Amino acid sequence: MSASGRPLLKPNTVKTYKPALRRLEEWAGKHPVAFVTAARVTALRKAVARPIADGGLGHAGAHHLLKTLRLVMAFAESEDIIPKGSNPATSFGLGAPPSRKVIWTPEDDAAFDAAAYDLGLPSMALARELALFTAQRESDLIAFTEGQLTELEIFDRGTRELLAGEDGKVMGWTFAQEKTSDDDADTWMEIPIEPKLLVKVNAALRRNRARDRAAEPRRLLSYVIVDEDNDGIPFNERRFIRRWNKVIDHAVKTTGRKSMENLVWHDLRRTRVVRLRRRKMPKEMIASITGHSLAAIEAMLKVYGPVDPTITAAAIASSLDTPAATPIADEQEKSA
Template sequence: MKLKGIHKVKRRLASGEIRIHYYAWRGGPEMQAAPNTEAFAAELLKHRAESAPAEVKTLDDLIDAFEQSPAFSALAEKTQDGHKHSFREIRKEWPKLPLKLTQQRGMKAMIRKWHHTFAANPRKADQMLFSLSRVFTFGIDEEMIEKNPCTGIDRLYTGSRKESVWTPELIALFREKAAPHMLLAFEMAIHTGQRQGDLLLLTWKQYDGTHLSFEQGKTKKRVRVRVHSKLKAMLDALPKDKMRILTNSRGRPWTKDGFKTSWGKECARLKIEGVTFHDLRGTFITERRREGSTTEQIASITGHSIAEVGRVLEKHYLATDQQTSDAVILRMEKNI
């Protein structure tokens, strides 16, 4: 059976051998039994039973139980950080709220009112609503409560990045004037459509000269992307004496905050505004669709579901894509 939430860490021994260590969850106890055995499954069950909270009486207790659970440990670090920030606000609003009261009539109205107090910052408001809803969903899964009072509450943020794609002019500007270590990150993103976090963690072992292999941190999906000839020329010309492919100006691995800061400074220096590094992912999707690739083909590279690619194209990027709409008429003229 497939066991969820297991955390694997690869370590290189002094002999050069690579050994994989298994943990019951991220930050949890190390597993002693051999993987893929009944003993391993039994040991995991024992660790999870021991980590389960003895009693959950309040919303605070439910949040504590979620934060200590394998379900929370399995989340990406960025997602965990977002939840933790939200939980601080939620605890301030409802300190020691009896859990049974969250199941009674009127709780949804209270949550909706609280949600709207953050209307000045709708994205923050929706993040906190999402975190609270996730806690209640955990409670339902663990049979601590029966319903999620957040269900049916509309989100406040309605904006989109439908016009926030990198134009040919911006792409040409970055390629002409960006620092080499920033340009490599740019080319990796625009040629693969992968997320920033997955690109920063990419090692040379994941490149076989033809393809780049990813295990996406957010979705845990495995994707294999054929390297474009232009990107291949860049990669093949680089020294392979570092573990990571992308490094900073000092040849050291990027930290998440370090890259974010350096990227912002580089865009400011080049006077590039209105687009982000993440928009390179949307630009990849848009350009591949313009070229004629299907949503299925795009999804196989980006790691989205087919439905998600369709939503990205419809809601965020192609809604105001003049080139795409013009192409319809141009094709019509050829057939008349």
């Protein structure tokens, strides 16, 4: 807490660090801070940096755990619990993992949805589609209620006609996107939902509303994404990830697509950014959809931009001395 009583960390930041802090607490036990020596940090690194299959946390998980330990010990320094300059985790001997480069393919999309319906979990298929369309975090999406689906004021006539439903209204998902950094203000998002996807959202709300009203006690607020394995109640994040992994496992089992084992929710946000960029959408427009900062968008595109086939094709086409003839042009020349 700050001197004014305001939390120093955003709730999402707290959730990010909580698992690592819990592991560190189990590791250190009731020992005083002096127990954490450079030698013990090295021993911890060797134990957790092993592959997950061998009982470790893997490179990324181990790096996050040790980075959290470094932050904890830096706090101990700042509070004079340990001497200044004595942080044993300052250099823990494990470099940052490489940037994650996984994106979803259309085949992954189809396999996931088929697995979700096969398991009787249509909400998970809708969650994937909404995630890819809106590029939002799972914490925001599982909190999507009927009250957040509102009519948007779109003044450009052409845009409004493209996005309007049969009733002529443009409906969208409105919510405050909470930032993990205390330096950034929460962003108010208003994301229009295109008509075909809106039909699915409304159908889900009708199903969920009927289930909610029949529940005992009655549930008066309906959510778009619910847990069909648990009487259609709203998800918390831990339960949502369990269902997500269940669908991924089923998709791998039924399709043989072993590569899907590496897919996580956050990859959908990155996939949306990459697919939009391949449509030559400006970075500023992409950021207005996702809520990312321009710096974050640029960081993603720095990884994918150089190998983007659309950009590569445009570069090759512009390098040709004579534009390649098209079949249509050939036919017109013959008929002349």
